Amino acid sequence: MLKEEVIIDFRGPISFETMEELLNKLKCAPAFNELRKPVRKRLYGTVVESIDNIYKYAAFNQVDSQGNSRTPLLVVKKQDDIFTVSVGNLVMSDLVDGLKSKLDKVNELDSEELKKLYEEVINKESEEADTGAGLGLITMALRTEVDIEYSFEPVDAGYSFFTMKIDINT
Amino acid sequence: MEKLIIEATVNSPRIVLNPEEKKFEFSGESRPENVRNFYLPVLEWLEKFSTHQSGLKERERMPALDCLFNFEYFNSTSAKYILDIFKSLNTLNSLGVELDIKWLYEEDDEDMLEVGEEMSRMSKLKFEYVISDN
Numbered sequence: 001m002l003k004e005e006v007i008i009d010f011r012g013p014i015s016f017e018t019m020e021e022l023l024n025k026l027k028c029a030p031a032f033n034e035l036r037k038p039v040r041k042r043l044y045g046t047v048v049e050s051i052d053n054i055y056k057y058a059a060f061n062q063v064d065s066q067g068n069s070r071t072p073l074l075v076v077k078k079q080d081d082i083f084t085v086s087v088g089n090l091v092m093s094d095l096v097d098g099l100k101s102k103l104d105k106v107n108e109l110d111s112e113e114l115k116k117l118y119e120e121v122i123n124k125e126s127e128e129a130d131t132g133a134g135l136g137l138i139t140m141a142l143r144t145e146v147d148i149e150y151s152f153e154p155v156d157a158g159y160s161f162f163t164m165k166i167d168i169n170t
Numbered sequence: 171m172e173k174l175i176i177e178a179t180v181n182s183p184r185i186v187l188n189p190e191e192k193k194f195e196f197s198g199e200s201r202p203e204n205v206r207n208f209y210l211p212v213l214e215w216l217e218k219f220s221t222h223q224s225g226l227k228e229r230e231r232m233p234a235l236d237c238l239f240n241f242e243y244f245n246s247t248s249a250k251y252i253l254d255i256f257k258s259l260n261t262l263n264s265l266g267v268e269l270d271i272k273w274l275y276e277e278d279d280e281d282m283l284e285v286g287e288e289m290s291r292m293s294k295l296k297f298e299y300v301i302s303d304n
């Protein structure tokens with residue numbers, strides 16, 4: 001049996017204040033503090049970017065067409081020497097294709113190609129870069145050097161539940 | 171020109187733009203709730219400063235500036251604005267203001283070193299990389 005340790009298991013609405021609480025919780029976790037500083041920062045950065053990604057794509061109020069609420073989640077786990085950051089949130093179905101193609105793109109590029117893409121995106125006008133050009137996804141892929149696992153679970157005609165999972169090797 | 175000082179918060183860096191002391195400093199963590207609103211006054215200040223310098227005769231301009239970048243962490247949206255700061259600094263540099271840019275990173279923090287190297291390359295400015303001791 002592999003040893004698994006849950007560091008954060010949060011389900012609920014994610015606001016900027018919640019993010020502060022979650023980051024504090026992470027900073028206080030012994031498993032986090034045991035890490036070498038660079039790995040610690042990489043994990044910290046992955047959590048920040050993952051939550052930022054929720055902000056960018058989350059459907060307003062996290063309520064589907066029937067008014068059923070779907071709770072966003074953030075889970076940070078450690079299994080052996082690998083940390084896993086998972087996030088999930090409801091997204092509007094018309095965003096799915098765009099988000100999917102961004103994720104596929106960063107997963108398919110190698111490190112040099114990712115750097116090129118990073119440069120292209122970061123040099124775009126601010127507004128464009130802010131609203132989902134995917135700088136956060138590119139940064140995570142560059143830093144962790146692993147594929148970002150994701151899924152879209154259709155909830156109804158208007159919405160899907162998006163989950164994304166990233167491993168950080170210590 | 172009046173100096174600009176922004177004190178640090180838990181999610182935003184301390185920024186000091188002090189022409190009198192010929193010193194610009196950025197330090198701490200950068201992931202403010204609204205990154206654009208946070209960096210806009212900084213970029214506007216830098217733009218005004220460049221305009222002011224370009225209005226002066228070359229010998230009256232600021233000869234040199236120390237620029238210290240001591241970020242503990244910044245998120246990807248902040249990176250965009252930090253690059254914009256370097257682009258503004260490049261404008262100053264082209265007016266003849268010599269820049270001594272120090273990019274601090276913690277020992278073994280390859281990510282911070284690497285992003286510094288990228289910033290230097292993209293802004294066409296020379297950085298000196300210094301290991302910090304925080």
